[in-house]
Amino acid sequence: MQGGRMMNILANIALKNLGVDIEDEQQKESWKIENDSQADWALDKIREAKAEFRRFEMVVNDKIAQLQEALAAEKEKMEREVGFFSGKLAEYFETVPHKKTKTQETYALPSGKLIKKYKQPKIERDEEKLIAWLEQNGMTELVKIEKRADWATLKKDTVIDGERVISKTTGEAIPGVVAIPQNPEFTVEV
Incomplete structure (x- = not known):
């Protein structure tokens, strides 16, 4: 979206100052920079386009940082809630009869399963x-x-x-x- 706006701004500047429509493929192909003054003008246009992009990028990055903060706060809240209820369910799990296999124990409920898995030991090697x-x-x-x-x-x-x-x-x-x-x-x- 921003890139399209940037191209429109540059297209208007090019049409106004150089008589070239950079959206028109035929004019874009035939137009050439013919002297140092035009080349320097083109460098200014590149510098302005990059500065406008950096400004836009800074605004977007600030917004991203705000959203990431809000997301991190919600994640922390969710983790506390999940941790609390998981702990209470683990306590409850130990009080009810449940199925046992070699690798896990399970207890089924209408909304899900409580599962205690036995893990293989982690092997570290030198x-x-x-x-x-x-x-x-x-x-x-x-x-x-x-x-x-x-x-x-x-x-x-x-x-x-x-x-x-x-x-x-x-x-x-x-x-x-x-x-x-x-x-x-x-x-x-x-």
Whole structure:
């Protein structure tokens, strides 16, 4: 919505000052900046458009911050309420007969279920100690070895020829490596 308004403002300025309608594709294609004065005017228009966007962005970000504050307050209220009633239901759950399985206990009610799940223990591993133990006990088949190319070092020994990446050492195109050409990027600094 804001981008459309911004384009309308710029279109009116361009039509008024340069006699070009930037909404008209034919005029947009045929119009050209012909001197430093027009180029400088265009830079001013870019600067103004960016300043207007930054102002609009600041207003939107302030509104977002207000809404996020309101949402956080409501979330905190909901979490307190859910925590209170969940605690009371957990107390009640312990006083009623419920179904038990190996992994959980349940108690069904018309509006939902009360469930107590048994979790598997969380396993933390020290890979170095674990690998050393596996190797000491002859279980090397359980040790994974990951092979990776050292691209950072290899890259220093390459030259690009079109889409091919050539090794300076061997003179061969390196299989599995492709150079994808990129278009140059034109930027305007204001």
